[in-house]
Amino acid sequence: MSAQLRALAAETCFLVIDQGKSLSEALPKAQQKLASAPDKALLQEICFGVMRTLPQLETVCQHLMSKPLIKQLRPLQFLIYVGIYQLKFMRIPDHAAISETVEAARSLKGQSLTKLINGVLRNVQRQPALFDFASASLAVQYNHPGWIIDAIKQAYPEQWQTILQANQHKAPLWLRVNQQQISPAAFMAELTAADIAHSQPLSYLPVAIKLEQARDVTLLPGYAEGWFSVQDGAAQHAALLLDSQPGDVVLDACCAPGGKTCHILELTPDITLTALDRDEKRLARVHDNLARLSLQARVVAADVLDTANWWQGEQFDRILLDVPCSATGVIRRHPDIRWLRKKSDITPLVTLQSEILLHAWSLLKPGGTLLYATCSILPSENSEQIQAFLSQQPDAILHPISIANNATTWQILPGEQDLDGFFFAVLHKKITT
């Protein structure tokens, strides 16, 4: 636990909140600068924690500082948040949290601010009432931006508080066993032998294994051999619902980084699968995953809307559309999403989703199945999107989802059965004569 670690945490939070970088991009770069696994984990815990509590940290600072630090001093403002987060939410001894944070200010060119930072942190230590937010705005009480709170409240008048609270919890680590390599029972025996606590909580998804504690998955048994992949339990429903059959010609139209592509192939290796994505950088991960899991697909870098560039002229039996979305269902796993995503992003996303859906529909065989999926919990991207599509497409019908009590669309909310928030709709194309 060092001053360097605190300085890295402050710089990482600054890059995300002020510069708009994603935490999954900024954090690994910062972690590379630390040698030990515990330090890397601590850096993650602090950065995730600051993302989860930013409005409360800002509010406390508003009470203790005449004005926030600006311009080139912004990283030092984040250092103060890092210090307060440790004092209030972590089990680090106060004296260590304060002295290491003050020391970190020097490496962030804040020698002249060490007194101020020390003073703010000592006040936080002395005044627990600063953390009474009962009469604060909902944004501060729930640590989410107002527009997300409003949207969730409107869509889920009964459950909005539960959803916002679920977003504050750490997500468990879900694995998916690659049944082409090992059975779930044999894999769990390996975990038990390695003394790794695990459970198999979803009766209809025997390959979904939950680990309570975050770990370096490359050190788990069978990583290099392709025995398993990391994938949330909710996302593991996609390949099941697509239900591809041996011999099918299948399209995974938004495939990168390939989690669902690989699951489809693990269930039905004897299909012809085109895995397409327009992001070449993300497609590199699809190639890596296929290679590690010993699976095969035709991987194509193209925009699904630009058919002339990639389509070989044969309609598909099954299409998976895991469309780009607001990711409002996975805020607990990616706590920075709530700050990076803007209200103005939603309408263009809904338009793109509807274009992709309409276009993909024309590539589906009559009698075929299209699975529409998002990791969003906003109705505009989910149920309303599907209703609008059905009203334009008389040859489309919804297929009831048996694992969801035959509901015609399935919205999983974050935290339900310890899963991420996800949406599924299974669409059948009627055969018209």
Ligand SMILES: C[S@@+](CC[C@H](N)C(=O)[O-])C[C@H]1O[C@@H](n2cnc3c(N)ncnc32)[C@H](O)[C@@H]1O
């Ligand atoms: C939710 S992610 C897919 C996750 C993936 N299915 C998995 O399980 O690993 C959405 C993907 O859609 C891709 N995408 C967005 N617009 C696209 C388009 N017009 N054509 C093809 N891919 C697109 C993005 O690059 C992104 O990788």
